[in-house]
Amino acid sequence: MSETITNKDPWYRITNPDEVYSPALLIWPDRIEDNIRKMIGIAGDPGMLRPHVKTHKMPEIVRLQMKYGITRFKSATIAEAEMVAACGARDVLLAYQPAGPNISRFFELKRRFPGTDISCIADCEDVIRELSANAAGNKTVTAVFLDIDTGMNRTGIAPGKVAVRLYKLITELPGITAGGLHVYDGHIHEKELSLRRKICDEAYKPVTSMIEEISRSTDHPVRVVAGGTPTFPIHASRKGVETSPGTPLLWDYGYSTSFTDLDFLHSAVLFTRVISKPSEDLICIDLGHKAVASEMPQPRIFLPEIDNYDIIAHNEEHMVIRTREAGRLKVGNVLYAIPFHICPTVDRYDKVSVIREGKAAEEWKVEARKRQITV
Numbered sequence: 546m547s548e549t550i551t552n553k554d555p556w557y558r559i560t561n562p563d564e565v566y567s568p569a570l571l572i573w574p575d576r577i578e579d580n581i582r583k584m585i586g587i588a589g590d591p592g593m594l595r596p597h598v599k600t601h602k603m604p605e606i607v608r609l610q611m612k613y614g615i616t617r618f619k620s621a622t623i624a625e626a627e628m629v630a631a632c633g634a635r636d637v638l639l640a641y642q643p644a645g646p647n648i649s650r651f652f653e654l655k656r657r658f659p660g661t662d663i664s665c666i667a668d669c670e671d672v673i674r675e676l677s678a679n680a681a682g683n684k685t686v687t688a689v690f691l692d693i694d695t696g697m698n699r700t701g702i703a704p705g706k707v708a709v710r711l712y713k714l715i716t717e718l719p720g721i722t723a724g725g726l727h728v729y730d731g732h733i734h735e736k737e738l739s740l741r742r743k744i745c746d747e748a749y750k751p752v753t754s755m756i757e758e759i760s761r762s763t764d765h766p767v768r769v770v771a772g773g774t775p776t777f778p779i780h781a782s783r784k785g786v787e788t789s790p791g792t793p794l795l796w797d798y799g800y801s802t803s804f805t806d807l808d809f810l811h812s813a814v815l816f817t818r819v820i821s822k823p824s825e826d827l828i829c830i831d832l833g834h835k836a837v838a839s840e841m842p843q844p845r846i847f848l849p850e851i852d853n854y855d856i857i858a859h860n861e862e863h864m865v866i867r868t869r870e871a872g873r874l875k876v877g878n879v880l881y882a883i884p885f886h887i888c889p890t891v892d893r894y895d896k897v898s899v900i901r902e903g904k905a906a907e908e909w910k911v912e913a914r915k916r917q918i919t920v
Contacts, residue, residue, distance in 0.1 A: 548801060550798075578613075584790055585614075587778045591615045593786070595636075595770055597621070600792050600794055603628075611634060621640060622916070624917055628912050635662060667689050669702070673721070680720025690724040690770065693755075696730065704754070705755070709755060725769055733745050735775075741775060742779050749771070773789060774793055775803075796812060799841070813884070817879070817881070820876060835862060837884050843856045
């Protein structure tokens with residue numbers, strides 16, 4: 546059962562709010578560690594996890610996972626992959642098909658971090674051949690995972706004969722090896738676990754058939770990296786499948802209310818202040834588009850200390866809220882909010898405030914928020 550946030554147990558309040566500028570993102574390392582342990586419990590072994598770093602983009606959180614024996618990670622950008630490699634992690638998969646100059650940039654990343662096994666995904670013959678040619682030119686070898694589309698229709702190739710042919714091509718070309726299959730099913734987000742499991746299993750059936758065909762023709766096992774947060778417990782039951790949760794590390798209100806079967810703790814909270822009171826039933830807080838993810842419909846935050854409210858406007862620096870409780874609030878008052886979508890919310894911040902024993906004690910840089918670190 547997902548954590549319920551109420552003002553009766555205000556664990557999210559900090560003891561030194563006057564030392565924190567708003568808006569800010571507060572992070573609880575002890576809660577993150579609790580979530581890491583739960584992820585490992587679901588996966589059965591840290592070696593079967595390949596957590597996605599796009600949620601947090603922070604080296605400190607990578608190192609927290611490494612502390613618990615997690616050595617493989619997944620990234621969405623070359624900068625995120627570099628952040629993981631700089632932490633000394635053993636393995637990182639760039640789950641984004643490189644194209645254009647990013648292909649040579651990918652190989653430069655591999656050159657700079659030889660101690661980390663850095664691989665990527667691909668879903669078309671042209672890129673596979675470019676990766677092979679660049680690998681040969683760089684006198685290196687890289688693993689390439691074939692990106693499989695099981696219904697999301699965003700990237701990847703549908704499992705079947707063409708996909709099998711591309712996989713075999715990866716095994717035959719110089720400079721590249723078949724890393725396995727990358728199977729992301731982010732379109733599966735049914736709230737009811739039994740229905741989610743049924744849809745996930747049906748979507749995965751063609752992948753199973755494809756694996757069997759590849760194994761017969763190539764005579765070696767096919768590695769699989771599958772799932773996102775809603776489906777990783779389902780894929781964890783499949784033998785030999787690595788799973789890639791990301792959101793559970795920080796958790797958010799959208800997932801906690803949609804997937805009540807996932808028992809993770811909120812470890813990222815928005816810190817905001819009332820900055821204006823334009824009328825007797827309105828307050829304006831400093832959680833504009835620049836402070837919280839704005840791609841979702843409202844409400845984009847949950848305010849545990851206000852019982853009844855409507856968000857009536859959201860602009861670059863401002864969020865206007867109508868509430869009967871406006872009278873008790875003054876300009877300068879602190880409020881806490883749980884974001885509905887944590888991944889792009891983290892991306893709004895250059896740094897976060899780290900909470901230890903109820904106090905904002907230090908800051909962590911959101912290092913991989915950058916488009917480019919050094920490579």
